[in-house]
Amino acid sequence: MKRHFNTTGPVIPEQHYCVDPMTRLDWEDVQYLIGAGKFFVLHAPRQTGKTSTLLTMMDVLNQSDEYQCLYINVEPAQAARDDVSAGMLTIVNNxxxxxxxxxxxxxxxxxxxxxxxxxxxHGAFSALLSRWAQESDKPIVLMIDEVDALVGDTLISLLRQLREGYIGRPGIPFPHSVILCGVRDVRDYRIHTKHHEIITGGSAFNVKAASLRMVGFNRAEIETLYAQHTAETGQAFEPMVFDALWEDTHGQPWLINAIGHELTWKDKTARDRSTPITLERYRAARERLIYSRSTHLAQLADKLREPRVHRIMAALLTGDENLSGIPVDDLEYVNDLGLVEIRPQIRISNRIYQEIIPRELTWVEQSSITHQQAWYLTPQRHIDMPKLLSAFQQFFRENAEAWIERFDYKEAGPQLLLQAFLQRIINGGGRINREYGLGRKRTDLFIEWPVDEEKGFYGDVQRVVLELKILRKSLETTLLEGVEQTAGYADQCGADEAYLIIFDRRLNVDWDDKIWQRQEQWQTRSIGAWGM
Structure with missing residues (x-):
């Protein structure tokens, strides 16, 4: 079988298109740390290529004939939870x-x-390593993968045995260098013992010399990866595909491979390699991937429930600029998970995650909404946006308090509820693009709706922007700011219609005063403003 895009497990170059794992890290830095006998950490978000890189490094080090290098994965010991004996026996056996x-x-x-x-x-792992180091004719390099999958006292025992072995050198034989690998840096381990203590990984393993973070692919590496498919099959990609792929993924390796798999295999018509991969084929593949709720994307959504993640993501979803009081460690932790980028400014990592997060947070609610797409289509098959927004106004009035209470992210409840409503109506025919940003104090939605079912996005497309704001100032000030912002976003997107939605969350204001609709004008553009 010819090579293909890999979405499961380590890369096998004979079977998979791949970026050379040895280019994923600064090999000179790694060689220095190993040569100096350091214990250090390699971390990166899930499915970034850590294991593939470690396995390749192991082969390179063993082929150099300078070291005896071993990779082990300790994730199976997670099942032992706080049963230290069972957990450490699993690790010893591995x-x-x-x-x-x-x-x-x-x-x-x-x-x-x-x-x-x-x-x-509490001593067998360290003692076994010591005996091996004593008998080995070469310095030992040990790579321990999925360390942060361990739980409680099992993790503490492993870290402390490694620390004691490091401290005992050179009098007591021990591996020359140890690399701990996981999603998080060891400083972010919050270890709950069976005695209800919380111990940080930094204190249990305070001999770490460095933390190396693997980043995603750059733009050139993405194009190199896809060029391997073109070279082997002759199937070409439109250049615009790579612009969209970069913005959608920002180099996240699993996403890039998963979209490649969708484009070249899951789309059965594209198995005819004479079929070029166009931008519209790409967009359809992207939407199928998002809707699939694959394991990678489900794991991403699961992290949103962690308290350390919640406040940062809620601020991004609402556009709130107030992150004061959030520990720097928490911000770095969310960055390490791959959920956000913090430079040049904090933002959700890529456009696909921007789509996934609100969908996952409102998945049950979407399924519970009974409104049907057909109710809001005109005879010309346009979405009747005033009719749709009027229906949501009534839905919001009747359901907001009860439904928002169900959300984990109550701070962003109104925005999430509208997105769930829109997703129910638009999904399966059109697309909703989302933009968030810290300090924007708004959420921007861009709807694309194909008017001709047969031509799809190759034919006439209805383009609509919605700007969502929470009423924090006076209504007139919010309207003035919002109308200008909505007009600017509509011009940027080339939209035909533009709407400003203002949510009034004040408890002492009657619903009759919160619910309103009016037309506003900004220069030559008419904007529908809706209060809720």
Whole structure:
């Protein structure tokens, strides 16, 4: 079988299109840290290519004949939770069998039982490594993957055994260099012990020399990856595909490969390699991927429930500029998860995540909304936006208080509820593009609706912008600011229609005063303003 885009597990160059893993890190820095005998951390968001990079590094180091390098994955020990004995036995067994399979080093099997009996769960891993280092004719480099998947006292035991081994050198033999790998930096480990203590990874493993963070692909690497498909199959991509792919993913490797798989295999018509991949084919593939709620995207949504993530993401979803009081560690943690970029300013990492987050936060609500697309279509098959917004006004009046209480993100409740309503109506025919930004104090939505079902986005497209604002100042000031902003966004998108939605969350104001509709004018553009 020819090579293909990989979305599961480590890269196998013979089977998968790939960016050379050895270019994903500064190899000179890695060599220095290993040569100096340092213990250090490699971290990156999920499905960024960490494991592929570690495995390639292991092969390179072993081929150099200077080190004996072993990669192990300790995630299976997560199932032991706080049962330290079961967890550490799993880790010891992974070490022993990994050495036997990857390095043909079987002596650890002979030492395992005696060392476990004499040292117990809190010392056997360290003792086994010490014995191996004593018997090895080369310095040992140990790579431990998925460390932050461990839980509670099992994680504490592992970190402390490594720390004690490091401190005991050179008098006591121990691996020359250890690399801890996971999604988070060790400083972000919040370890809950069975005695209800909270211990940070930084205190349990305070011998870390450096933290290396893997970044996603750059624009050139994306094009190189896709060019491999073109070279092997002859199938071409329109240049505009790469502009959209970069903005949608900002280099996130799993997303890039997943879209490539959607484009070249899941779309069965594209299996005919003479079919060029156009921008519209790309957009359709992107929407299918978002709607698939794949494991990667579900894991992303799961992180939104963590308290350390919640406040930062809520501020972004509402456009609030107030992040004062949030610890720097929390901001760096959310960045390490890949949810946000913090330079040049804090923002949700890419356009696909911008789409996924509100959909996941309102998935149940979307399914519960009974309104149908057909109710809001004109005879010419345009979306009747005034009719749709009028229906949402009534829906919001009747349901807002009860529904928003269900949301984890109550701060962004009105915006999320409108997006859930729109998603129910637009999904399956059109597209909703979202823009958020810290300090914007608004959410911008851009709807694209194909008027001709047969031609789809190749034919006439209705383009509508909606700007969502929370009433924080006087109504007249909010209207004045909002109308100008909405007109600017409509001009930017080339929209035919523009609407400003103002949510009034004051508890002491009657619904009759919150619900209104009027037409506003900004220069030559007419803007529908709706109060809710």
């Amino acid at each position: 070490l022993v069998e990994g050495a036997a399979i990857r390095l043909k080093e079987t002596r650890l099997r002979d030492w395992r039982e005696t060392i476990w009996r004499n040292s117990g769960p």
